[in-house]
Structure formats: C-alpha cells, structure tokens
Amino acid sequence: MTTRFVIRFDDVTPGMAWSKFAPFDALAQELNIPYLIGLVPDCRDPALSVEPHRADFWNFVRERVARGWTVAQHGHTHHYVTAERGLLGIGKKSEFAGLPFAEQKEMLATGKDILVREGVWQPVFMAPSHSFDENTLKALDDLGFESLTDGYGFYPYKIRGLLAVPQLFSKPIGFGFGVETVCLHVNTLSVAQIDRQVSTLRARRGSIISFPEALKVVAPVPLIAPIVRVASEVALKTFRSLRG
Numbered sequence: 001m002t003t004r005f006v007i008r009f010d011d012v013t014p015g016m017a018w019s020k021f022a023p024f025d026a027l028a029q030e031l032n033i034p035y036l037i038g039l040v041p042d043c044r045d046p047a048l049s050v051e052p053h054r055a056d057f058w059n060f061v062r063e064r065v066a067r068g069w070t071v072a073q074h075g076h077t078h079h080y081v082t083a084e085r086g087l088l089g090i091g092k093k094s095e096f097a098g099l100p101f102a103e104q105k106e107m108l109a110t111g112k113d114i115l116v117r118e119g120v121w122q123p124v125f126m127a128p129s130h131s132f133d134e135n136t137l138k139a140l141d142d143l144g145f146e147s148l149t150d151g152y153g154f155y156p157y158k159i160r161g162l163l164a165v166p167q168l169f170s171k172p173i174g175f176g177f178g179v180e181t182v183c184l185h186v187n188t189l190s191v192a193q194i195d196r197q198v199s200t201l202r203a204r205r206g207s208i209i210s211f212p213e214a215l216k217v218v219a220p221v222p223l224i225a226p227i228v229r230v231a232s233e234v235a236l237k238t239f240r241s242l243r244g
C-alpha cells in the first residue's frame with residue numbers, strides 16, 4: 001500500500017508568478033503529470049497579480065486541460081468579503097461563507113459562466129481560503145458541481161451533494177495509505193522552495209494521480225476513512241490552536 005498524491009496549484013490567474021510556475025509546467029510536460037489547477041474566473045484580488053498578465057492565458061489553460069489537467073473553479077473574484085472560517089474552520093476570511101444563499105449562487109454562477117465560455121469549466125470547486133458554508137455547498141450542487149478539493153482525512157468523502165478529496169498539507173508527507181493533496185501557491189514560493197518541490201515531485205512521480213483518479217480512491221477497510229478523517233481534524237486543529 002502506498003500514498004497517492006494529487007498536486008494542486010491555487011490562484012491560477014493571468015497575472016500569477018509565471019516565472020515561478022514555469023519549472024512546474026516544464027516538469028508536467030516532461031513527466032506527463034496531471035495537475036489540479038484552481039482558476040479564479042474574474043480575479044479582483046490585487047495580491048494575485050504579481051507579474052505581467054499573460055495574453056494567451058485561456059489558450060494556455062485549454063492546452064493543459066487537453067493534456068489531462070483538471071480545472072477547479074477557485075471562487076469567482078477571490079475578493080474576501082467576510083471574516084468567516086466556514087465549515088472547515090481554517091482561515092478567518094472568505095469570499096462566500098456567511099453570505100446569503102442567493103448571493104453566493106449568483107457569484108458562483110457568474111464565475112462558472114466565464115469558465116464555460118472559455119471552454120474550461122469542470123464540475124470541481126476549490127474554495128478561496130478553504131472557506132465555504134452550507135449555502136455554498138447547496139449553491140454548488142444546484143449549479144452542477146460534483147466535487148471539491150478540501151477537507152480532513154485521507155480518503156474522498158461525501159459532503160452534502162458533493163464528493164470531496166481531502167487537502168491537508170503543502171508538501172507530500174506519505175503516511176503510506178489513502179490520498180494526499182499537496183497544495184502549492186507559486187506566487188509566494190522562493191526559488192529554493194521551488195527547486196525542492198520540483199525534485200520531490202520528480203521522485204514521487206510514480207505515486208501522483210489526477211484529481212478524477214483521486215475521487216475513486218477507496219479505503220481498504222470501511223471504517224478506516226471516517227476514523228482517519230476525525231483523527232486528522234483533531235490533530236490539525238490542535239496544532240493550529242497551539243501555534244496561535
């Protein structure tokens with residue numbers, strides 16, 4: 001038994017740090033790695049525009065999708081409007097959690113329309129700052145989303161109408177079972193960190209799977225999945241509160 005990894009990139013926008021993403025893109029091409037990328041449909045978060053905007057952005061995405069990458073809708077504008085932690089209790093900021101259902105649905109639908117128009121929408125959601133609430137999940141379900149990348153544990157789990165693949169760490173740990181989603185934000189990685197991550201991904205290539213493949217990972221023993229989910233939630237929440 002071995003751990004399988006999904007490699008997820010958040011904050012994919014026309015003005016992202018393309019110079020830092022380039023080594024990962026080259027690696028994906030060389031080793032045929034199917035990344036999961038979180039696209040902000042209409043980015044209004046100035047913190048995510050760090051390099052000159054790429055004019056061929058949508059073509060770039062379409063080419064990667066044709067090679068097997070998965071697109072997740074990463075919110076709508078990535079503009080944080082509430083201080084809600086959401087159902088997972090992680091960050092103290094949200095684009096969605098705490099807003100009325102109709103408002104959330106409208107934002108999600110507008111974002112989806114943009115991705116559909118560009119021919120890259122897939123029924124996958126990635127919440128900015130990992131923050132969403134019951135209304136977000138209901139709106140996503142109504143709009144035809146089927147899965148999300150977030151949550152505790154090491155096996156896909158049902159959350160309302162959606163199937164979630166857990167996301168816990170920013171580097172591959174490898175507990176020897178289940179699936180781990182490695183969450184990378186290239187805008188804030190240093191050159192040394194990028195070098196290390198690229199070497200790690202190269203060494204772990206045999207264990208990296210696509211997001212659709214991760215959705216099909218099941219626990220060998222039925223009760224294992226909920227037990228490790230609760231254990232990882234308690235452990236991570238304790239760790240975060242100790243760290244302040």
Ligand SMILES: [Zn+2]
Pocket residue numbers: 010011074078128129
């Ligand atoms: Zn983000």
